[in-house]
Amino acid sequence: MLAYHQKSFLIVDDFSDFRSSVRSMLRELGVKDVDTADSGEQALRMCSQKRYDFILQDYHLGDGKKNGQQVLEDLMIEKLISHESVFLMVTAESSQAMVLSALEHEPDAYLTKPFNRSGLAQRLERLEQRKTLLKPILQALDRGKPMEVLNACIALCKEDPRYGPLCLRYRADALRDMNQNEALERLYNQILADRPLPWAYVGLGRLHFKRGQVLQAKEIYEKALKAFPMMPALYDGMAEVMVVENDTKGAQRVLEEAVRLSPLAVRRQAQLGKLAMTNEDFETASRAYRQAVSQGAQSRFKDAESNLGLAHALISKGSDKGLDTRTRLEINTTLSVVAKENPADPGLQIRARLMKATSLLLNDAETAEKLTEQAMLRLEGMEQFMSPEAALLVAKQLQMLGQDKAGASMLKNCAEIYGDDPVVMQSIAKLTDDPEILSSSNAAAELNREGVRVYKTGNLPEARTLFRRALTMQPKNISIALNMAQSLLHGTDTSVASAELEECRGCLKMVGMMPDTDARYPRYQKLKIKAFGE
Structure with a gap:
């Protein structure tokens, strides 16, 4: 008792x-x-x-x-x-x-x-x-020790095999945290063969997706959704798969169902808004972003991107017939929150001003011009990198506001930072036909790929030479700089000053200007700790 x-x-x-x-x-x-x-x-x-x-x-x-x-x-x-x-x-x-x-x-x-x-x-x-x-397992979780969690599960099951089902998820999470992917896949398959459980389907789908096994992930999600149509996380996973397959309209439909089932998830609403914008469904986008802004007001997942997304959706929705007074007020209120709550973030300040300038273009050209000038002054002194999505939108807005030269400069900078990403380059190609911008990334990307191939063979000097040549062409490219830093750290004693270590640190200082939302940010942090001993 x-x-x-x-x-x-x-x-x-x-x-x-x-x-x-x-x-x-x-x-x-x-x-x-x-x-x-x-x-x-x-x-x-x-x-x-x-x-x-x-x-x-x-x-x-x-x-x-x-x-x-x-x-x-x-x-x-x-x-x-x-x-x-x-x-x-x-x-x-x-x-x-x-x-x-x-x-x-x-x-x-x-x-x-x-x-x-x-x-x-x-x-x-x-x-x-x-x-x-479950006390031994829970105590190991508090200590953040996945191996201890796994051992506690084994001990509990030996004590009484009937406790096995209670330990399944703890075992799976521990294997995931230790990156024991093969063992994790076997466990998920054993669980699903014995008794289909929704969380096991979610986990297996995510594991396949993480490995790039998109078709296998899709098969898992399709099977799971037939058995568990009330599980929102399964719809999230399926939407991710469909985005990779370039079926953004299908992904939007799937995510709309997830939102219908569970409408109070801030990040899901924001993702729906992003997908709807991609599909030019501005009504759905504005509705989803509005929910993300409202629900996120008191959440730790509050994100200025949702405010900017809402403003963009509202502007796009009213582009044909103009913005009414109520919509202009909502845009102003939404963007004012971004400017007020992020005074030290130059990127957000620039984007909020350009977004507001775009909304005023038809109604108040003079104010739009002033806001554009303010944004451009901040842009000139900005060191941090914008995400590719943000940079592309800024370039497009600059073009709309009559600042073609600044827009082209933004596209050139974006190509230099993210030029190894074909999706980004395709998006840039929609905004410019300048061969200098579009072709600059090809040679550097090829050198980077060759450098990675050579690095895997263990030929460090040749790999470094290839990465250096690529960086000469695109000195701000994040992927190339990270590869260069990793190759320089390989076999280098970081406790002793050396030319290799200094070159590595220089690469990482530049990469440190990347947004922390970038998928490569964790890799940068690991390399930084090794290089700087932080």
Whole structure:
């Protein structure tokens, strides 16, 4: 039986009557340590100062405040909650959308109001029994030691094979964290052969996709969606596959279904907005981005890209007939948030000004010109790299605003940084036919590919020569610079000053101007730690 008198509880709800009612129930069960909070922000402060064994978190905490889902995200990412703790999501609403949205973030349980003391006690007892049984695994998770997690799973299964099913997901996550992909694939296949589980389908699909096995991933998702049509993560995976297959309209349809099932996921809404913009479905794009902005206001996943995306969608939607007063107001409000909340980010400041200038082009040409001049001045002194998507949009807007020379310069810079990416070069080709811009990347990309091939043979001097030649042609190219840095670090003693080490550090300093959203950023960080000893 649960030793209530030894456990600490936190009740989070914006209604004082509910907090008092649940506290009374817990007192009657023998709980002595009960704290309460009326907001998510207060709950996070309290969890940063004290560890709770049980958290009863209401989902809705009032307009303009963090909801329960966002509190759980923060608790997990900031590591303010132990894996041994029990987190119960509480809500009076039981709609499909609400339940699926809450469960996507995997609280320990979902509790629907109203409930009585007996029902609460039964739920708490079952959850505590499970946590106690899995204690060695949960403690290893708290330490961030996947090998310990795996060993704890093995030990528990030896103690009693009946516990095997409880350990499956922990085993899979541990293998994933250790990059044991072959063993992970075998485990997923064993699980699915025995009993199809939705999370195993998601994991196997992601594993195939990560390996570049797009067709295999698609087959997994298709099979899984027939068995589990209510699983939003499966639709996310299928949409990723379809994007790689250049079926962006199909990907949008799939993601729209995921949003219909679980509409409260900020990043999913933003991804839908991005896909809809690609498909020039500006109505869907503006709706999705509007949801991402609204839902993200109190979320750690708040992203200025959603605000910029919303403004862009609204401008594009009204390009034929002009913007009405209400739309112009929404655009101004949306962009003002970006400018106000990101004063130290020159890229966002530039993009917000150009976006606003574009929206004013037909209604207020004088103000549009002033904003464009301000953006161009900032652009001249900017060192950080924009993402290719942002750079291409800036170039296009500059062209629309009559700044052809600045637009061409932006495209040239984008080709130099991302010229090894054929998708980026295809997008650049849609905005210019300048052979100097379009052909500059071909020779450098070929040298880079040859350098990678030679590097794999172990011929470091030749590989470095090829990478250097490629960098001479495109000195800002991220991929080439990373390859150069890696080749220079190979076999180099980083504790002793050398020409190779200095050249490597120079490459990494340049690459450090890349956006942290770039898929290559983790690789850069690993090389940086090795080169600089940070």
